Amino acid sequence: MTSEESIWIDNIVSGGPDAELAFKKLTQKYGPRLYSQILRIVKNESLTQDVLQNVFIKIWKNLSRFKRESNLYTWMYRIAHNESLSMLTHENKRKSLSLDTALIEVIPGHEKINPLGPDEIYQLLREALETLPEKQAIVFELKYFEDLKYSEIAKITDTSEGALKASFHIAKEKITKFLEMKLNY
């Protein structure tokens, strides 16, 4: 966590005159990333905005409970993940919801994937991601979906680049095995 973020947290928790400005800066910094994460789960822009608002309400109200020994983004990622799944459960559209916009492209050439549509492949990919431990899932999302550099991910997650590379490699292996199993290799 950066010193700047630490000051934001202090201001937000205190609820004083600087709280709103600090919260605005926090939202500007992490809002887009959380938006993408939520959209990848709920696969609907309208629902994404609802979930995102719920997430930031929880952040605003519960930041005093955040333990500064852990990583701020990891804490927010967890809230966003749980709120997204909760919304899907509530809407009862976990598997039936169709993509408003394409979230993946299929590159022709793989005999097992070719017969499947992007929705089906993406659904399998999401299921695979749900099997990963939280930290591996975060690294995979930031590297695979967001295409961030390891140096950028290291700043966000307070983790070394070496650890991130190892974590991504393991995550990718697990997802590959999961997909191969599902596609009856």
Next chain:
Amino acid sequence: MHKKKDILDYIKPVKIETPDQDFFDQLAKKVVQENPKIVYKTSQGPKIVKWSLAAAAAFLLGVLLFKNLSHDSIPQKTVKTEFLADINDAEIYNYVDEHIEDFTLEEIEEVISDDDLGLYENLENTSELDFYFSDISDEEISTYINEEFIDLDEFEDELLIF
């Protein structure tokens, strides 16, 4: 040699277009306005005053305790030695006699010498008692005892007047 592609190499994520900065600014503003925080103000002023008062109270208590303890440590002269030193025994006896009802037996023992006490305890001659009760008839005494519910058994070791 070509590296073997794994399944993920055939799946390419599409970059998501996120809303502009204004969307997130409005979101933050809305969250803050619809969820006001309760601010508990704490100031140093009242705290300092509280601690000062507590310290002053503790100091005062300490002074009072010390004063009381000091006062208790000073040996007290007995009433007999200090206040009665300049008064002769006859005057003391007369005063006690006139105000006999105001004194307890212990207080009387303090001001009457052991010799005089022994005189009364060993009294065989009832002449002085007769002197005190000569104006009171036996009937009056009996009536008094009955009206006051005096249990004579309590006085079996005492010198009964009749």
